[in-house]
Amino acid sequence: MSYAAIVLTAFGLCFAGMAAFSLAIDRHHRQVYGDDTPVRKRYLLRVAGTLLLVAAIVPCVLLWGGGAGVVAWIGMLTIGALLPATLLPYWPRRIAPLAVAAGTLGLAGLAGITLT
Numbered sequence: 001m002s003y004a005a006i007v008l009t010a011f012g013l014c015f016a017g018m019a020a021f022s023l024a025i026d027r028h029h030r031q032v033y034g035d036d037t038p039v040r041k042r043y044l045l046r047v048a049g050t051l052l053l054v055a056a057i058v059p060c061v062l063l064w065g066g067g068a069g070v071v072a073w074i075g076m077l078t079i080g081a082l083l084p085a086t087l088l089p090y091w092p093r094r095i096a097p098l099a100v101a102a103g104t105l106g107l108a109g110l111a112g113i114t115l116t
Contacts (some may be wrong), residue, residue, distance in 0.1 A: 001113055003063070009109030010059040010073070014080025016103030017052030019095055022084045031092040052103060053077065055081045059113055 022028045024045035029037040035043070056076060061069035087095045 001109075001116060005109060006059045006063045006113060008064075009106050009113065010056050011080060012102035012106030013052050013056035013059075013110065014076045015083050016099045017049045017056065018058065018077070018081045019084045019099035020049035020052065022088060023099075025050065028088055028092070032096055034060075052106070054095060055107070055110055056080070058110060060103060062113060075111045 014027075024037060024042045026036045029035070029042075043115060057070070057073045060073040060076060063069065064072050084095055087098070
């Protein structure tokens with residue numbers, strides 16, 4: 001798998017995870033859906049965000065090795081948090097479909113990385 005595909009996989013997983021965390025907050029959930037987050041949905045969004053961010057470390061470590069991979073993962077977390085922070089004020093309704101698409105493509109890329 002190419003270098004760019006691995007980096008985009010990590011970025012997609014980080015973006016989807018950070019978007020899930022932001023939608024678990026009542027204020028942002030209200031921006032997107034018009035109502036507060038139900039308790040069960042908030043819990044599921046937090047779990048999904050955690051799993052996606054943990055999965056994002058795999059492509060970074062496979063590409064750059066242990067030490068540099070963790071540092072690159074932290075950088076990807078920063079970049080992944082910047083996009084939801086930018087989208088929520090201007091296009092709040094678009095964050096959920098973009099996060100689902102990025103998460104799906106990221107998980108597909110992760111499956112491709114681990115199977116090769």
